[in-house]
Amino acid sequence: MLVMEWIHTLFGTGRDLNSLQMVCRAIVSFLLTLVLIRIAGIRTFGKRSAFDNVFVIMLGSIFSRVVVGASPFIPTTLGCLAFVLVHSGLGWISVWSDVIGRLVKGERKVLYTEGKMDERNMRRVMVSEKDLLESVRLRLNSDNLDEVREIVLERNGEISVIRK
Numbered sequence: 001m002l003v004m005e006w007i008h009t010l011f012g013t014g015r016d017l018n019s020l021q022m023v024c025r026a027i028v029s030f031l032l033t034l035v036l037i038r039i040a041g042i043r044t045f046g047k048r049s050a051f052d053n054v055f056v057i058m059l060g061s062i063f064s065r066v067v068v069g070a071s072p073f074i075p076t077t078l079g080c081l082a083f084v085l086v087h088s089g090l091g092w093i094s095v096w097s098d099v100i101g102r103l104v105k106g107e108r109k110v111l112y113t114e115g116k117m118d119e120r121n122m123r124r125v126m127v128s129e130k131d132l133l134e135s136v137r138l139r140l141n142s143d144n145l146d147e148v149r150e151i152v153l154e155r156n157g158e159i160s161v162i163r164k
Helices: 002-011 019-040 050-068 073-096 098-105 119-125 129-140
Strands: 109-113 148-153 159-163
Touching (some): 002 019, 019 050, 019 073, 050 073, 073 098, 109 119, 129 159
Antiparallel strands (some): 148 159
């Protein structure tokens, strides 16, 4: 019974939490989130794709409910685990299935090739000519498209510039 009293003192229940209880919940939630992100894999932060950004935002928002006592600790943590397993599962499936990969991660879009801008793709992905030139300056240290063979919006949202 003494253990249960300590757990209640350290973690509390419901929304009426004191500072110590919120600190203890925050520490445990941080450690659990770290474990879950390890399960999800490092690519979650490395790629910064829409797929991965949605995961990070959702995981953070769900776990924040545990810290402030808005949701029960164990069920919410299990929900986060399920969320991580779905994310990892879709990631693994997309390695083997182009269809799932395109649905989950998107497709690369060619924005410029051999002297011509693909205005249809540029409108589709909301990239302007100024955005293309900015990418050329950042990647090639040049303000000239004459040196460029192709510009591509990659699946992770970054713009790649391929030199001639």
